[in-house]
Amino acid sequence: MSTPAPHQATWSATSVPLVAIEAELDRLWHTATRYLQAELVAAGRGPDVSQAAAPSSIRASVLNFVAYAGGSSVEPGTDEQLTKLADYLATKHRSRTVTIVAHENAADVALIATIRTNAQDGASGRKFIHEQVLISADGAVGERLPSIVMPLLISDLPTYVWWPGDPPSEDSFWRYITGTCRHFIINSREFSKPLESLSRYASLSRNARKYQTFGDLSWRQLSPWRELVARFFDNQYYRPFLNGVESVTIDYSGGSKWEMADGAANACPALLLAGWLSSRLGWSAVNCEWRDDGFDIACTDGSSGRDITVHFKSRLRPDVSSATIDAIRLKTANSGIQAYFDVVRQDNSSVARATAHVDGRTDSILSVRMTTEDLPALMAMELKFCDQDKIYEAALDAAGNMATLAQKQPTG
Amino acid sequence: MAAPVLLTNPLREAMQLERTPDPCTMVIFGATGDLTRRKLMPALYNLALEGLLPHGFSVIGFSRPDHTLASSQDALSAFRERFKTSVKSFSRRPIEPAVWDTFAQNTEWVAGEFTRAEDYQSLRAKLQEVDREHGAGGNRIFYLATPPSFYSEIVRHLGEAGLVTNRATGQGWTRIIIEKPFGRDLATAKALNDEILKVFKEEQVYRIDHYLGKETVQNILVFRFANGIFEPIWNRNFVDHVQITVAESIGIEGRGTYYEEAGALRDMVQSHMLQLLALTAMEPPGAFDAEAVRNEKVKVLQALRPIQNFEVAEFTVRGQYGPGWVAGEYVPGYRQERGVNPNSTTETYVALKVFVDNWRWAGVPIYIRHGKRLPKRVSEIAIQFKNAPHSPFIRAAQLPSEPNLLVMRIQPNDGISLRFAAKMPGTVMGMRAVNMDFTYDEAFDVEAPDAYERLLMDCMIGDSTLFTRKDEVEASWKFITDILDGWCELAKVTEVRFPNYDAGTWGPPAADAFIERDGREWRRP
């Protein structure tokens, strides 16, 4: 996290008209710009007189970032967390940020806007200004909230919406901003009702407008896993084994905070990984059966009609805060030769090992550092994307189907 | 129903790595040298850390045995230790023990003297052993990180030892990476190409120019060809002139013996700066691939108007630094540096006025300058546009004296800035030039990979877009050799008076007069 630079200005007002917010933003922006220019001159890096050209602005925004924390209960300290997150993200992607903390169940309606301009240090040591509007919205604010948020966004820049917690329901703030949102971001590892929420998120994505894209920080975290699994089959000798997959076992673990109703850890990352494999390989999920330590999804291969079982093996670990993948194992056969392709990470290790056992022989080994990024780093990565990620959407679609099946058959 | 035949990997689609390299072995000649230590080893390790190296990848160091080490096992351990130390000192990321261990197991060492044929047989045996153990399938890359005087000889030995396999024979592929300098004039560059092409085919040869591996250099192409608004004005109708500057504040850093033989024109202009010029002036390629991009670049190099004989007096300026002050420190002059002849006439500064004789650039001068011990380190390309054809503000208190200028900065603060006139607030029509500035790290605060990481990866994948082709190297040497010859001729009739600029200044006064003659001035970046 970057430390805030000395220049910081805030301003706040209760139930104010939009013009006042805009005027204040403008004023704070100018104060901050003057401050930065003074600093540059003091550091001997001021306007080059010989060039007769003064820097006109230090602003280079690439996106609007809207964070919405709402739902039935918002944990205390959420606004500070979001502010800190936005400050960090601004060092990676210059943006205008609007943070909304909505206490939807509050009895009285109130809107408070606070504006912060912050001169921050960029990675290169150059300072830049980050402007944030923090809105605290109590009660049923309805359309009043979007009518303030929309005009504050910088025109022509893509708007990214970060929605911590479970995905929005149709009648929430989401309904108003969906038309403006270019890329919508959730983190399925943190869903409080994993199966229900994942299947709802999948249906949001299926019904999305054109040009609207969906992301999930948990999907980003799966990249190294997907890369290592894919790596086996870049090798043309192994590739035919993809047509003979018999079963896939995914071990995952998670803390008890987000456990599912039946005592299993949050299965979203594991479902997404399975969803990716099944969508790439043309399998469809047909049935789910629960076991003591997780559940099995039965799939059928679209081209050959073969049966494939995906075993989800859950482990509750009090020492981890959110769900992670521990291993993925593919059992497969081709022309009578049995093969196993495993990617396994030991507990608390940052390195995963990929091993292929073909016909009784251990064939190749690769160790790769698995990036265990924290939420701000993942979010910074996510903000790089705004093009449609068809692979993710297909994986989400398949994972959503699996989640729906799993929901229907809880343990007896 | 039968399962489909999988010609491509269905899991690979839309992954960060669209293509992954085949398993292969990389042999480094000059494994104890400076380049290997500072650049190659850290780059390989960072690729391993990112998981970008293929399964079955190994490195073999080929270098002279250290006779204090008793066994070849000791020598291998010493090589791995050296590798680790260099990664520790120069890698952009720290060592991750588990990744390092697997990686180190795949490094091998062969005792070798470049001139001894037997040693190439030992290398051959080692390669076969590695192929068996790691399944590299005969795919190999030879990296010549050696003094240039050995390039031909190593290549010849590789051929004679039967180490150059090719795909047609089903033995896997072979590629060779050759460092700069590639020759020292047109004749030697051609001779070297001939020697190499006796053993390798052109598509197996990767001549490295690490400038092309830099993100910001690649961005010149993105800026020009991924935006619709710049290409229409990127020509003689709108551009007044172009200035390409590569200024260094450092001196020759103890490489006196090398620099005496090279000089500024060979060291920097022949390779890096002519590449920058080619990227700036080329026509849009049909695709971003090795043939299309290099076809367009070579056309620019072939269209450079030659500077011959006494024309050098009009189109070039040379300089050499004397002692002076750089960044608050007093530094010796070039002639006082170690390994330099006290009467040396080697140039440490060069300025050229170049024309690209084609339809797009006819009559637009491109000024190139490079020097050592200039006030600061900066590399940039500045496109100065023509003035507005007519000013309606003729009565204005202050006229827009500064025409539009577009600067692509390569280092430091890499980015792009555009200068334009704006009205100064007030009741009169005063105006002033302002800069609209874009810097990379303001917009994208991410760590870029080192140029060598990108280039090694490209070579493993078999993509030579960012490497220079035979005809490019020869076209650039042809242009440079004319100037070198012209300087020799000129020296017969006029004495070269060096040093002619103080360290810490922007080069010889003659360079200012050179551009002012044309009614223009150098930018002060």
Ligand SMILES: NC(=O)c1ccc[n+]([C@@H]2O[C@H](COP(=O)([O-])OP(=O)(O)OC[C@H]3O[C@@H](n4cnc5c(N)ncnc54)[C@H](OP(=O)(O)O)[C@@H]3O)[C@@H](O)[C@H]2O)c1
């Ligand atoms: N260094 C850089 O930053 C840099 C940048 C751009 C281009 N380059 C180019 O890269 C190449 C290598 O440069 P460098 O700076 O690394 O040179 P260097 O430090 O002098 O290294 C030369 C290497 O070649 C070995 N060698 C020399 N003669 C040999 C022989 N007869 N048999 C076996 N090994 C022999 C040396 O081994 P010993 O240790 O046994 O002598 C050493 O490993 C040059 O072409 C240079 O122009 C270098």
